[in-house]
Amino acid sequence: xxxxxxxxxxxxxxxxxxxxxxxxxxxxxxxxxxxxxxxxxxxxxxxxxxxxxxxxxxxxxxxxxxxxxxxxxxxxxxxxxxxxxxxxxxxxxxxxxxxxxxxxxxxxxxxxxxxxxxxxxxxxxxxxxxxxxxxxxxxxxxxxxxxxxxxxxxxxxxxxxxxxxxxxxxxxxxxxxxxxxxxxxxxxxxxxxxxxxxxxxxxxxxxxxxxxxxxxxxxxxxxxxxxxxxxxxxxxxxxxxxxxxxxxxxxxxxxxxxxxxxxxxxxxxxxxxxxxxxxxxxxxxxxxxxxxxxxxxxxxxxxxxxxxxxxxxxxxxxxxxxxxxxxxxxxxxxxxxxxxxxxxxxxxxxxxxxxx
Ligand code: NAD
Ligand code: TDX
Numbered sequence: 001x002x003x004x005x006x007x008x009x010x011x012x013x014x015x016x017x018x019x020x021x022x023x024x025x026x027x028x029x030x031x032x033x034x035x036x037x038x039x040x041x042x043x044x045x046x047x048x049x050x051x052x053x054x055x056x057x058x059x060x061x062x063x064x065x066x067x068x069x070x071x072x073x074x075x076x077x078x079x080x081x082x083x084x085x086x087x088x089x090x091x092x093x094x095x096x097x098x099x100x101x102x103x104x105x106x107x108x109x110x111x112x113x114x115x116x117x118x119x120x121x122x123x124x125x126x127x128x129x130x131x132x133x134x135x136x137x138x139x140x141x142x143x144x145x146x147x148x149x150x151x152x153x154x155x156x157x158x159x160x161x162x163x164x165x166x167x168x169x170x171x172x173x174x175x176x177x178x179x180x181x182x183x184x185x186x187x188x189x190x191x192x193x194x195x196x197x198x199x200x201x202x203x204x205x206x207x208x209x210x211x212x213x214x215x216x217x218x219x220x221x222x223x224x225x226x227x228x229x230x231x232x233x234x235x236x237x238x239x240x241x242x243x244x245x246x247x248x249x250x251x252x253x254x255x256x257x258x259x260x261x262x263x264x265x266x267x268x269x270x271x272x273x274x275x276x277x278x279x280x281x282x283x284x285x286x287x288x289x290x291x292x293x294x295x296x297x298x299x300x301x302x303x304x305x306x307x308x309x310x311x312x313x314x315x316x317x318x319x320x321x322x323x324x325x326x327x328x329x330x331x332x333x334x335x336x337x338x339x340x341x342x343x344x345x346x347x348x349x350x351x352x353x354x355x356x
Contacts, residue, residue, distance in 0.1 A: 001247050001248055002247060003028055003030065003031060003247065004028075004031050004084050004085040004132070004246065004247070005030075005031065005032065005080075005081040005082075005084050006031070006032040006033075006034065006080055006081050006082060006083045006084055006085070007024065007031060007032070007033050007034070007083070007085045007086070007087055007246075008034050008036060008073060008074065008083045008085070008086045008087075009021060009033055009034065009035050009036070009086075009087045009089065010036050010037070010064050010086070010087070010088045010089055010090035010116065011036075011037055011043075011088075011089035011090030011091060012033070012035030012036070012037050012048070012059075012089065013035060013037035013039060013042075013043035013044055013045050013047060013048065013059070014037070014042050014043055014044075014047075014089065014090075014093070014202070015042075015047075015093075015196070015198075015200050015201040015202055015205075015235065016089055016136070016196055016235055016238060016239070017035065017037070017089045017090075018044075018047035018048050018200050019198060019199070019200060019235045019236060019238075019239055020087065020089065020239045020242065020243075021033050021035055021048060021051065021057060022048070022050075022051065023236060023239035023240065023243065024239075024243065025051065025054060025056055025057055027240075027243070028243070029056065030056075031056070032056045032057070032058075032080045032081065033056065033057050033058075034057075034058050034059075034060060034073060034080075034083070035048070035057070035058070035059045035060065036060050036062050036064065036069070036070075036073060036090070037059070037060075037061065037062075037090065038061070038062065038063040038064070038090070039061055039343075039346055040092070040104075042092075042093065042094075042202050044200070044202075044337065044342045044345070045059065045342075045345045045346050045349065046333060046336065046342050046345050047200040049345075049349075052349070056080075058080075059350075060073065061346065061350070063112070064088075064090050064108065064112035064113070064115060064116050065107060065108065065111060065112045065115050066115075067115055067118070067119055070115065070116060070119035070120075071119055071122070071123070074119055074120065074122075074123035074131070075123060083123075083131060084129070084131055084132065085131060085132045085133075085134070085246055086116070086120055086131055086132070086133045086134070087134045087136065087242060087246060088113065088116060088133065088134065088135050088136060089136045090108065090112065091108060091109050091169075091170070091173075092104045092105045092108050092109055092166065092169070093166070094166070094202075094204055094205070095140075095164045095166045095167070095289065096204070096289060097166075097204075098164055098165035098166035098169070099164065099165065099289070099290055099291075102165035102169070105165050105166055105169040106165075106169055109166075109169035109170055109172070109173050110169050110172045110173055110176070113135070113173035113176055113177065114176050117133070117176060117177065117180045117186070117188075120133055120186065121180065121184055121186055124186070130185075130186060130187045131187070132187045132188075132189070132246060132251075133177070133180075133186060133187060133188045133189070134188075134189050134190075134191065134242060134245055134246050134249075135173065135174065135177040135188060135189070135190045135191070136191050136193070136242060137170050137173065137174050137190055137191060137192045137193075138167070138170050138192055138193060139154055139192050139193065139194045139195075139231070139256070139258070139296045139298050140162060140163075140164065140166065140167035140170060140293065140296065141160045141162050141167055141170050141171040141174055141192060142154040142158045142159075142160060142161060142162075142192070142296075143160075143161030143162060143163050143167070143293065144161075144163060144293035144294045144295060144296070145294065145295040145296065145297055146294065146295065147227065147229065147294055147295055152297070153297040153298060153299040154192075154256060154296070154297065154298050154299060155256065155299045155301075155302075156192075156253075156254045156255070156256055156302055160174070160175075163291050163293055164291055164293075167293075174190055174192075174254075177190055178190070181251070181252045182252075187251045188251065188252065189245050189246070189249045189250075189251065189252070189253055189254075189255065190253075190254045190255070191241065191242055191245050191254075191255050191256075191257055192254065192255070192256050192257065192298075193233065193238050193241070193256075193257035193258070193298075194230065194231035194232070194233050194257065194258040194259060194296055194297075194298045195230040195231060195232050195233065195296070196232075196233055196234070196235045196238050197232055197233075197234060197235065197319075197320065197323055198234050198235035198236065198323055198326075199235070199323065199326045199327075199330070200333070201235075202337065203334050203337060203338065206265070206268070207268070207272070207320075207323065208327060208334065209221075210269065210272050211272060211276070211323075211324050211327045211328075212327060212334050212338070214272070214273070214276050214278055214282060215276075215327065215328060215331070219282050219283065219284040220269060220272075220273075220282055220283055220284065221284050221286040222265060222266065222269055222283050222284065222285055222286065223265070223286060223287070223288045223289050223292060224285075224287075224288030224289070224292060225266075225285075225288075226264065226265045226266035226269065226283075226285070227264050227265070227266060227294075228264065228265050228292055228293065228294055228295065229262050229263065229264050229265075229294070229295040229296065229297070230262070230263065230265070230268075230296055231258050231259055231260070231261055231262050231296055231297050231298050232259050232261045232263060232268075232314065232316070232320075233257065233258060233259035233261065233311060233314050234259070234311070234313040234314040234319045234323075236313045237257075237259065237311040237312065237313045237314050238257060240309065241255070241257040241303060241309050242257075244303070244307045244308070244309045245303070245307065248307045249307065250306070255300075255302060255303045255306075255307070256298045256299060256300050256302065256303065257298065257300055257303060257309075258297070258298025258299070258300040258311075259298075259311050259314040260298075260300070260311070261311075261314055261316055262295075262297050263316070269283060271316075271317050271320060272320070272324065275317065275320065275321050275324055276324060
């Protein structure tokens, strides 16, 4: 099983990306990680403040739409070994934002992915072994399942039928990655994961939003009838799966990742309320999200059979309770996100330093 010398991770200052940096540094101490992140509203370097001083990790502020930055990073051998793998997580990731303004979703998720693919293809020129490219995608590209057929799940062969601008932009990026493999023989893989939860998730997503609202004594806004279903996976299980795909996956393949942990939003809300000692009076039913997908459910059997991966950190409701405890114990982190103070970290911490 190849272990990689140097991963270029895009979007590493976000929720999953920052957990992935920490996961790789803990489980593959010989693998260097360069985190390329544009620090949009979702990028927060405080997520990685514990890695300041780790020689195997470096942060570079830059945009995946900037071909010059990509060229420089992919050809750079110093001070660490050259990049031999790219894990692509940078994206606009919130469905509600894509409904309000889809433009950043097209420029980052679609054009940015193609710019990154082009840069990797050029960097492969003259190399004996091409750079391996793992594209981190989502179950939302498959669209929505009905509630009345509980045995139906998304398989890798399920046709893509994205319903939101976010999902459509991710599906487009998946198609570009597929084309790069087919046309240019690039060493690409695609993962499609279900809903993640865990530490450092931006408090616009349902679990950290509801938990932090309740800590502040506010109600939780439940969309529509609350019967939409999501399949919840702990972020560390996702990180382990992405690493397994990077190290053991078959080039050109798609791998679904899921927790086998379907919950309606109403069930999820009741569990959060119960774990936090609140009653139903804290639920505020609000207008539904336009085009709200009814149900996501992932069949992750291929990943289990072919690569031996299984979720081990997503046990319900214990993993949810531990996540709630994390937000309770890390009030500073999310209060600085809510106030906007987290945006000063980069200028304070990196002032005067070269980006490399
Ligand atoms: P996030 O919004 O928390 O983080 C995204 C990161 O990408 C941020 O740090 C942001 O600054 C960076 N970024 C955005 N545009 C950029 C650009 N143009 N150049 C460089 N960096 C840029 O997202 P997340 O929830 O951590 O999701 C990470 C990836 O996983 C995304 O591709 C998402 O589609 C996918 N995914 C997420 C989930 C989930 O439940 N959160 C589930 C399945 C797949
Ligand atoms: O305030 C809310 N009230 C509510 O009822 C919010 C923010 C959400 N919801 C519902 C909508 C969804 O059915 O909760 C469910 C989860 O919503 P989000 O946290 O916004 O996640 P979702 O839309 O399911 O998408 C997530 O999973 C797939 C991630 O944000 C995506 O990046 C990932 O690809």
